[in-house]
Amino acid sequence: MNAVSGPVTLGMPGALSGAAPENSAALVDRFGRRATDMRLSLTDKCNLRCTYCMPADGLDWLSKDKVLTAAEILRLVRIGVDGLGVRELRLTGGEPLVRADLVGIIAGLRSAHPLLPVSLTTNGIGLAGKAQALKDAGLTRINVSLDSLCAETFAQLTRRPFLDKVLAGIDAADAAGLGPIKINAVLMRGINDDGAADLLDWALTRGYELRFIEQMPLDADRGWTRDNLVTAEEIRGLLAPRFELSADPRDRDGAPAERYEVRLPGSSALLGTLGIIASVTEPFCADCKRTRITAEGKVMSCLFSRTEVDLLALLRSEPQTPAGDGAIAARWQEAMWAKPKAHGMDHTGLGDADYVQPERTMSAIGG
Numbered sequence: 001m002n003a004v005s006g007p008v009t010l011g012m013p014g015a016l017s018g019a020a021p022e023n024s025a026a027l028v029d030r031f032g033r034r035a036t037d038m039r040l041s042l043t044d045k046c047n048l049r050c051t052y053c054m055p056a057d058g059l060d061w062l063s064k065d066k067v068l069t070a071a072e073i074l075r076l077v078r079i080g081v082d083g084l085g086v087r088e089l090r091l092t093g094g095e096p097l098v099r100a101d102l103v104g105i106i107a108g109l110r111s112a113h114p115l116l117p118v119s120l121t122t123n124g125i126g127l128a129g130k131a132q133a134l135k136d137a138g139l140t141r142i143n144v145s146l147d148s149l150c151a152e153t154f155a156q157l158t159r160r161p162f163l164d165k166v167l168a169g170i171d172a173a174d175a176a177g178l179g180p181i182k183i184n185a186v187l188m189r190g191i192n193d194d195g196a197a198d199l200l201d202w203a204l205t206r207g208y209e210l211r212f213i214e215q216m217p218l219d220a221d222r223g224w225t226r227d228n229l230v231t232a233e234e235i236r237g238l239l240a241p242r243f244e245l246s247a248d249p250r251d252r253d254g255a256p257a258e259r260y261e262v263r264l265p266g267s268s269a270l271l272g273t274l275g276i277i278a279s280v281t282e283p284f285c286a287d288c289k290r291t292r293i294t295a296e297g298k299v300m301s302c303l304f305s306r307t308e309v310d311l312l313a314l315l316r317s318e319p320q321t322p323a324g325d326g327a328i329a330a331r332w333q334e335a336m337w338a339k340p341k342a343h344g345m346d347h348t349g350l351g352d353a354d355y356v357q358p359e360r361t362m363s364a365i366g367g
């Protein structure tokens with residue numbers, strides 16, 4: 001690994017400087033966590049309006065000049081991978097498939113980093129026509145969001161009638177070899193929670209890993225309440241009549257999803273794996289490995305950060321020299337050093353009295 005050379009001097013807050021990792025070429029924080037998983041938002045735009053994420057009328061999209069260009073993305077990833085210990089890359093958004101240069105970005109990433117795992121999280125709209133090109137460009141694997149197999153429920157949740165497009169996209173991704181395919185579903189009380197077991201059955205039959213996600217307070221409508229949340233415990237209860245879950249023995253390794261082996265009640269035959277991402281009731285912040293960059297080039301050290309650190313201006317002002325790259329790396333390290341302990345605070349507690357929802361909503365952060 002080439003270290004990023006240049007002025008990697010970490011300007012840590014005085015009170016914390018005793019633990020500052022001077023010149024350490026990694027994205028470490030005050031709590032000893034090391035971010036090796038880079039999540040990069042390619043765009044704030046989206047063609048769905050999921051109720052738990054976007055307002056019905058969409059948001060004011062960023063103008064093109066405010067969004068990271070393909071060249072800036074490649075430079076940032078190079079700095080992260082070659083200099084700061086990034087070991088895997090997730091492309092997300094907004095909806096990453098709406099970016100016209102997506103295939104070119106992936107090809108550029110693959111050419112620069114032949115062994116880097118590069119995955120994509122998408123709503124699947126338009127995937128049917130792009131899956132093979134994404135695979136050919138070097139995409140490693142894909143996660144597709146799908147909250148319901150019922151067309152009406154899908155349309156109610158996403159405010160768009162596009163279930164068929166998503167299903168066709170998943171089929172195409174499977175055929176193109178973009179597996180193991182993971183399916184993300186947010187459960188909403190009284191809307192799609194009654195379809196949880198059917199969704200699991202569908203995913204198991206096709207060999208996909210379904211993950212149920214607890215809804216987080218990152219919606220534009222600010223309608224989230226802790227009381228209305230479908231919790232991990234409830235999800236396990238919803239599945240119990242039809243499926244038996246047991247702990248997956250594989251190391252979780254800081255992943256948001258707690259994995260379970262799935263069997264029919266009383267049977268020893270393994271049907272597949274289920275994940276539950278319980279950010280609210282069973283948080284996993286102590287092992288967090290993530291560093292996030294928004295589509296406009298800001299570091300969000302935590303999904304719930306209310307402080308953002310801009311890298312775009314540096315990308316546009318610093319020369320592409322070891323010193324210039326080093327200045328960008330140093331700013332990124334500073335941002336990560338200040339990462340909150342959990343949920344954007346010094347303790348876990350989404351929905352607690354002292355929890356303040358970030359101004360950005362999920363799609364604008366890069367979920």
Ligand SMILES: Nc1nc2c(ncn2[C@@H]2O[C@H](COP(=O)(O)OP(=O)(O)OP(=O)(O)O)[C@@H](O)[C@H]2O)c(=O)[nH]1
Pocket residue numbers: 090092119121143182184213255256257277279288290303367
């Ligand atoms: N609280 C919290 N939730 C996260 C974080 N990263 C991902 N999630 C949640 O996990 C969901 C699924 O994320 P994906 O983009 O599919 O990726 P992943 O589960 O991290 O990754 P893989 O299992 O490696 O495919 C996101 O929509 C979020 O709801 C995180 O850092 N903090």
Ligand SMILES: C[S@@+](CC[C@H](N)C(=O)[O-])C[C@H]1O[C@@H](n2cnc3c(N)ncnc32)[C@H](O)[C@@H]1O
Pocket residue numbers: 046052053092093094095096121122123143144145184185186213214215216217218219362363366367
């Ligand atoms: C923000 S989206 C971006 C990528 C793509 N548009 C998609 O939907 O997969 C990434 C993931 O965040 C999830 N998500 C969005 N808002 C959420 C919320 N308030 N709570 C939990 N997960 C959320 C979505 O279900 C999706 O799986």
Ligand code: SF4
Pocket residue numbers: 046047048049050053054093094095123145362363
């Ligand atoms: S969850 Fe994804 S698909 Fe749904 S509105 Fe948000 S960004 Fe768009």
Ligand code: SF4
Pocket residue numbers: 284285286288289290301302303304340341342343344
């Ligand atoms: S809430 Fe913040 S600290 Fe916790 S897992 Fe997510 S990004 Fe990491």
